[in-house]
Amino acid sequence: MDLSTLSAAELVKRLSSGELTAESCTESFLERIKDRDSSLNSFVSTAESAISAAQAIDERRSTGQAVGALAGLPVAVKDGICTAGIATTAGSRMLEKFVPAFDATMVKQLLSADAVVIGKTNMDEFAMGSSTENSFFGVTKNPWSDQHVPGGSSGGSAACVAADLAPVSIGSDTGGSIRQPAAFCGITGLKPTYGRVSRFGLIAFASSLDQIGPMARSAEDCGLVMNVISGHDSNDSTSAKNDVPDFTQTLNDSLKGLRIGICKEHFGEGLDSEIESAVNESVKVLESLGAETVEISLPHTPYAVATYYVIAPCEASSNLARFDGVRYTHRAATAKDLTEMYCQSRAEGFGEEVKKRIMLGTYALSSGYYDAYYLKASKVRRMIKHDYDSAFEKVDLILGPTTPTTAFKIGEHTQNALAMYLADIYTVSANLAGVPAISIPCGLTSAGMPVGLQLQARSFDEASLLRVAHQFQLQTDWHTRRPNA
Amino acid sequence: MSEPIDRKTVESVARLARIDLPEDQIDDTASKLGDVLTYIGQLEQVELPDDVEPFFGAIESVNAIRPDQLTDSVDREQILSNAPDADGEFYQVPPVL
């Protein structure tokens, strides 16, 4: 039986009925990873403990004990999220040997739902990148084309799901790091509302923007995971206290009367015409389901990337100061004094992009520049949030392309950082404003590369995103297309 | 604020960030930082209402506090196990010169 193409919902059903054991399910995915990941490089490590964890779940189920909602479901977790006793590298040489003593809250939630963590996925170092080329552990390839990047920074999490090496994975999204790789790899990825999922245990890139979310082959599967990982965490001061609905309950509610805003700033210069037509086709599908569409404006969109590239590096320059060679990081062997230890350890332990962003943030926060950069950007951020507030007075959702282009080639943008940064042009605003957003597959280009459709909603209305995405997926089969099929 | 960054500033920023920057990489770094700074310089053009408050965090609730209660500390052996240099009791670092 080939389990690899089954949805998470289907796997959970079969595990629950006893048709499938957690052990065989876990083994089957680990086997697939062993066979196929050497060329793809979507995993940094696989979890040795997975099989015994699966056996323990089977044991409990067979003796009639209660098991969790995801009992036996294999999950891949981005390597920037702490897993107790399992190396957590954030894609960096700096943390090559780091083994956390604690699980991220979100990992605890997965484990208490009896999901099985099968491995840690590759990522751009400290989540800084849009291609998963900036990893100390090598480039991850796009399952649709080994010449292309899977997107980033959660490129490993996207690629492993697209290649059927895991039914679901966990990513993190600071400026598009779940949605952009989901779009590039033809899968579904949800960035929840800021505060919806605890950040405790997520190695911070930019604390006010980072958010953990699910990546899967369907909206329904994302909803299953969201039910487990959402909710307040008293260990995270920025965690929201809002009630958590059952995200799978409302998937089939009618879209009649739903107002969808088409953001005109997302259809300008730089948008690939094949993507534009795929998105326009998607609009028709949603209209056929009863949704109303209107054109809206998010007027500060053109400044979002610039705003992001002030705020994220500023926060990062401070968040990454703890990687200093003292307590758990790489330390340069040659350092003779304290200053050398810092400077050499950090020069050796961090990759080029990370060093550049740290210096950028250090500069922008330094004496005399704070007002011009950080303060100004934080004010523009307020305007971006205002744009959303105004838009959501008129519409329930905002629709547009996830990215201006499909997956680019490996190495294509490595010498042109700005071109790489602009891959996030449609995604960063949601992080700046804190609103939830989802990317779902909505087409393939003539070159056979996946296209992503982005939907954004009011804060804490992930349910609407999942509902619309689910019904779109009932009408279309883009999400079921597989590479090399 | 959009003028590219000079060598001297790059050196001082690298020092402030505690990142060793070899002499032969300074110009390249200056040019790469300069590109980004030029790009983000477009923020200058954004006209803002006088009373706009900065938005620092994506959540605007208040008062996440915890009671003053002890929780278990982590076992010393475990917490020192990730350190590049520790003597069983202390973290060790090279001397301040």
Add this chain to the structure above:
Amino acid sequence: MSETFTSPQFDQATRDAVSNDDVTVIIGLEVHVQLDTESKLFCGCSTEFGAPPNTQTCAVCTGMPGSLPVINERALQLSIKTGLALNCEIARYTKWDRKNYFYPDLPKGYQISQFDKPICGQGYLDITAPKGEFEPRRVELERAHLEEDAGKSMHDESQRGGNSKIDLNRTGTPLLEIVTKPDMRSPAEARAFLTELKLILTYIGVSDCNMQHGNLRCDGNVNLHIKVGGEKIATPIVEIKNMNSFRAAERALGYEAGRQLKLWKQNGKTIADAPKQTRGWNDADQVTTPQREKEESADYRYFPDPDLIAVTIEESEIESIKKEIGRLPAQWRELLIKEHGLKPYDAGVMVGQGAEVVEYFLVVAQGCGNSKMASNWVGQEVLRFLNESGEAIDAYPVSADQMTELLTKVNAGELDQTRAKEVLQEMIDSKIEVQAAMDKLGIKAVDNSEIESLCRQLIDENPDVIQQIKDGNGKAVGALIGKSRKLNPNANPGLVKDTILKMIGA
């Protein structure tokens, strides 16, 4: 400071001619107080002093990747309480900022502190000189903000370049940094400020202020304003660190003021010519020495901590904390002076011993009905014992009730002062109560007939003394009191004296 200073160059002769009267010392203080919480500011690790190194740490206070801070409610409450006791405006909205710098005992590479929205705003503290060394002064407070402490670095002192050792037990302990305006005009004022501040903090119970444990630390900013040639100049400001006792602070500030005057007379440099300098107090040599400037230490790149959210403080919370404060030292002194007739100096000494001593006094004063007597006994007997033994009042062997019983007997004339002191000593030595001590000393009441026969005997046996008294030398009766004590130690000397005078008709 709104004052403006000129920076003219004066020649050597003009500088030499400046007298001490033309010089004003300007002092501001920054005091770090460790708040008395069970757990750290942002995690549940203990703040207990003296544990083995690195045994009171966790993922949060060691800055492990992925860890996040959550603020300790008690630290907020103690900060508010302190602010109220120091007449500060309490913020209704307060937030957290990161102060970025690298040091091995600062695990995250930044300290969580407060930059522009401190929990306590402007306030003040009134100081007076115990012996009148200066006029009473109001010292304005700039602010008080909450922040986390760093850990401890132990450097190799052998000069052989050995490794430094890092202990992170203290990391994350809550500190309130209290910053004064440059309002003090002498080292004595600075010391009085620190003394009064510490007293307030211990009275309201926010900190034990144990300086040996580093629970109260202070830095001073000092420079001189000099009137010269019809102008006013200021010397460069020096921040003095490592003043680890109040006496050290007074001496360090005094030394620094003298050093600055001498230096200015030598080189004429003013505040316009030199940036703020940091010097450390060397207690062994009694000098300040320049401290190596931390590289780019001035550029802390403060920005709001995105891992924490703001705290709003409700009026009702402030009101309820206000109720917990009770009388402050100044109010106690006033009460002792006005309602118990203590001299200001004595009231100061009493209050300076802490709230428990004051409470002890009040029990005794009210119980025996004689505040003056109670003040003398507590002020002399009790405090001498405590000073000599180094103990706190709760270790004093005589309870307030027993002291009351003893003084009630004195007040009623049943015991004279000298006998009462013997009784007190016996109570302390034998750990017994008043009556038992009196019994042990053979003290019993002497009735009037016994007094009369005793006096008759003294008159008969000392005709020359009686003659002196009759001749108008009243003091001569003292000789008879001494003899009376030998004949019957229990006879009340006052009564003996009165009876003799009556009997001889003097």
